[in-house]
Amino acid sequence: MATNLSAAPQPQLTVPQFKESVLKHLHSTLGTYEEKASQQAWNQAIAAAINEFVYDGVSRTRKTHAGKGTRAVHYLSLEFLMGRLMSNNLQNLGLYEIADAAMTDLGQSLSDILEEEPDMALGNGGLGRLAACFIDSMATLSLPAIGYGIHYEHGLFRQEFYKGRQVERPDEWREFGSSWEICRPESQQTVKLYGYVETVYEQGQSRKVWRPSRTLRAIPWDIPIVGYGGQNVNILRLWESRADKFFDWDVFNSGGYLDAYAESVQAETVSKVLYPNDETEAGKELRLIQQYFFSAASIADVMRRYKSAHGNDLSKFAELNAMQLNDTHPAIAIPELMRILVDEEGFTWHDAWTMTRATFAYTNHTLLPEALERWPLKLIEKVLPRHMEIIFEINSRFLQDEVEAKWPGDDAVKRKLSIIEEGSAQMVRMGNLSAVGSHTVNGVAQIHSELVKKDLFPELNALWPTKFTNVTNGITPRRWMKACNPRLSSLIEKHVDADWPRYLEKLSGLKALADDAAFQKDYMAVKQANKEDFVKVIRELTGIEVSADAIFDVQIKRLHEYKRQHLNLLHIMALYRRLLIDPNYDLHPRVFIFGAKAAPGYRLAKEIIFAINKVAEKINNDVRINNKLKVVFLPNYRVSLAEKLIPASDVSEQISLAGKEASGTGNMKLALNGAITIGTMDGANIEIAEEAGTDNVVIFGMEVDDVEALLAKGYQPADYYRSNDELKAVLDWLDGDFFTPGEPGLLSEVKRNLIESDSFMVLADFEAYSEAQKKIDTLYRDKKAWARAAIMNTASLAKFNSDRSIQDYAENIWHIKAVPAKS
Incomplete structure (x- = not known):
């Protein structure tokens, strides 16, 4: 029984007080009244009531940190996939039950009102959601921490399906404003672009001066980040791009009505959309400008606050400021800080470089070559001429002073380690720049961090054996169980201390109940209720009828070849074929659920989505298989949809090719909520299996060494196609019109890719995956064994708390300490 109830966030209002606050804002802030108010108005009134606590927390936290000469961390990320904030803020403030009761008294449904809030879709997938979890934990x-990113007008995109194909629509997340953000025009910055570099001679000394031909205004919007318990409220600062000159009256008055706004429109494009398509030269240029825009504005903001507190003496800048590069997107911040220190503050190169390296740390999120950013040298030279000079100087000194000392005369090593990649067109390797310019480089799971050292940067690891480390990713249990799975949270709180959302290791107390029949019954009743709720969501979003008694088999992540959604598809087709051959084939009813967006320019990924949708359409309407198989592709997968699906999931598909997934965080969310992982020995799957026990996950397929051995031998996917009759049959299906009546060959591109190249070895792992799926089917039929495995997953995931991840960063990389806000 719970013994430490006082550790949970304590309500700061009574139900009548909360009602009074909401009604006050409904009347005086929004100018409406109970009988007329829309659901959106109620949502805004509740947010305003919550913000009375939130902004008081912001003030207290900022005042506390301002009075301390302590080191602070600045987390630079191009993505922050925040989702909705109201439920999370209510939970972290201990006000959720109060608000629920208050709205019931007012004749309203809090759960319905929560649906009015749009997702802050300021990210693409795991990278952005990880950043959101991390700032929650900070x-x-x-x-003392602040997140920095871009205030995208449209986020990624809203996904729709038309005749099975993905269609991208603008994501108007703040069409009517956002209740959670506040503009801070007093902290705006100026960002320079283009132009030329001039050498100026003063008093016998020369220095470089960048003469930009264009400037942008960076306008900060702050989103408060409420810590659990509400004591600390940090901020996420997002930069909006605006023209330095908003409107040209002379042009307007002379009849150029549209031209008068041209500069404004061009400037606003920078913060318009997350990840503009970079298939064109203009798209590449815009993405580079985006990265520099938020990096430069953020460093200027850090510098402004440092000087406000400490004056113009920058000798303690690196001592008091840590900057974390979340992947290579903010890597241009390294030469930007060098530019400021050398060109504007007068530091010698040696001292500036020492400070810069002491300030930055770099998180690597991928081993995929195409994801390690490389920018055309000519493009950087055009957009950021001074930075290109600085990158050349960084590279020259690095190769001469450090690489030459370690490997004298070895030009092959120099070519590999050089920040500048030679070729028909010179490229700037942002991964190399990030590693060279940082004091610490970390991977995000044990196996990934080892592969970073072994395969990605082996020479740099030899050069700096203490620079490379691991910080396994984590998720915040506040959002990913307490808020999204209230039934399971309530059950847990009957058996462990109420502060488990802060100290996730307390869930280990549930292990003693894993074989308890009564607890198993209660636990599985929660899962069944969550599934019944999600049946309604599926019906509402897709019109497809599914049964909550089926296995809910879930793959939710970005659509990418290495994540192998097409392996899942081939197995679905194989099951379908077995049922057609033998209507009595023994299969527990299964619902395969996908959620994924493909990058707009990623053709094959979009073809895989199309193939899944066309196969689903055929299967879902085939009465011959008696509803034993259903396939659902949820449109516009996002955080708020994940919060409904994850508690209802039975099986967690984590089937990337071994050595390709850095970590994954969806695997952690699903396992924490009692889904059984079917996965490869990749990313954090390995650590989940270690923590939960290999009996409580289903592992299949090649491991990293097997993959490397097969590649060395020469992988021939066509051999697998020819040698496996079932695999050949389902692939051949894609060439005909079975799934696309009257239009043969529409799905052939997926087959052709798999047989001719199969870069991620789908066919090599198909047979092992099919056998693993049979184990899932067998285990699910043993209700006690399944319940035990699910409970053990929930009880064993403490390691994957983002609080633990951030504590690792704080102690081992940032060297910062907690500074609780004063009441």
């Missing part, structure tokens, strides 16, 4: 741990 606030919860009372760390």
Whole structure:
């Protein structure tokens, strides 16, 4: 029974007080009244009531940190996939039950009102959601911290399907404003672009001066990040791009009505959309400008606050400021800080470089060559001429002073380690720049961090054996169980201390109940209720009828070849074929659920989505298989949809090719909520299996060494196609019109890719995957064994708390300490 109830966030209002606050804002802030108010108005009134606590917390936290000469961390990320904030803020403030009761008294449904809030879709997938979890944990741990990103107008995109194909639509997440953000025009910055570099001679000394031909205004919007318990409220600062000159009156008055706004429109494009398509030269240029825009504005902001507190003496800048590069997107921040220190503050190169390296740390999120950013040298030279000079100087000194000392005369090593990649067109390797310019480089799971050292940067690891480390990713249990799975949270709180969302290791107390029949019954009743709720969501979003008694088999992540959604598809087709051959084929009813967006320019990924949708359409309407198989592709997968699906999931598909997934965080969310992982020995799957026990996950397929051996031998996917009759049959299906009546060959591109190249060895792992799926089917039929495995997953995931991840960063990389806000 719970013994430490006082550790949970304590309500700061009674139900009548909360009602009074909401009604006050409904009347005086929004100018409406109970009988007329829309659901959106109620949502805004509740947000305003919550913000009375939130902004008081912001003030207290900022005042506390301003009075301390402590080191702070600045987390630079191009993505922050925040989702919705109201439920999370209510939970972290201990006000959720109060608000629920208050709205019931007012004749309203809090759950319905929560649906009015649009997702802050400021990210693409795991990278952005990880950043959101991390800033939640920084606030919860009372760390002096601020997140920096871009205030995208449209986020990624809203996904629709038309005749099975993905269609991208604008994501108007703040069409009517956002209740959670506040503009801080007093902290705006100026960002320079283009132009030329001039050498100026003063008093016998020369220095470089960048003469930009264009400037942008960076306008900061702050989103408060409420820590669990509400004591600390940090901020996420997002930069909006605006023209330095908003409107040209002379042009307007002379009849150029549209031209008068041209500069404004061009400037606003920078913060318009997350990840503009970079298939064109203009798209590449815009993405580079985006990365520099938010990096430069953020460094200027850090510098402004440092000087405000400490004056113009920058000798303690690196001592008091840590900057974390979340992947290579903010890597241009390294030469930007060098530019400021050398060109504007007068530091020698040696001292500036020492400070810069002491300031930055770099998180690597991928081993995929195409994801390690490389920018055309000529493009950087055009957009950021001074930075290109600085990158050349960084590279020259690095190769001469450090690489030459380690490997004298070895030009092959120099070519590999050079920040500049030679070729028909010179490229700037942002991964190399990030590693060279940082004091610490970390991977995000044990196996990934080892592969970073072994395969990605082996020479750099030899050069700096203490620079490379691991910080396994984590998720915040506040959002990913307490808020999204209230039934399971309530059950857990009957058996462990109420502060488990802060100290996730307390869930280990559930292990003693894993074989308890009564607890198993209660636990599985929660899962069944969540599934019944999600049946309604599926019907509402897709019109497809599914049964909550079926296995809910879930693959939710970005659509990418290495994540192998097409392996899942081939197995679905194989099951379908077995049922057609033998209507009595023994298969527990299964619902395969996909959620994924493909990058607009990623043709094959979009073809895989199309193939899944066309196969689903055929299967879902085939009465011959008696509803034993259903396939659902949920449109516009996002955080708020994940919060409904994850508690209802039975099986977690984590089937990337071994050595390709850095970590994954969806695997952690699903396992924490009691889904059984079917996965390869890749990313954090390995650590989940270690923590939960190999009996409580289903592992299949090649491991990293097997993949490397097969590649060395020469992988021939066509051999697998020819040698496996079932595999050949389902692939051949894609050439005909069975799934696309009257239009043969529409799905052939997926087959052709798999047989001719199969870069991620789908066919090599198909047979092992099919056998693993049979194990899932067998285990699910043993209700006690399945319940035990699910409970053990929930009880064993403490390691994957983002609080633990951030504590690792704080102690081992950032060297910062907690500074709790004063009451």
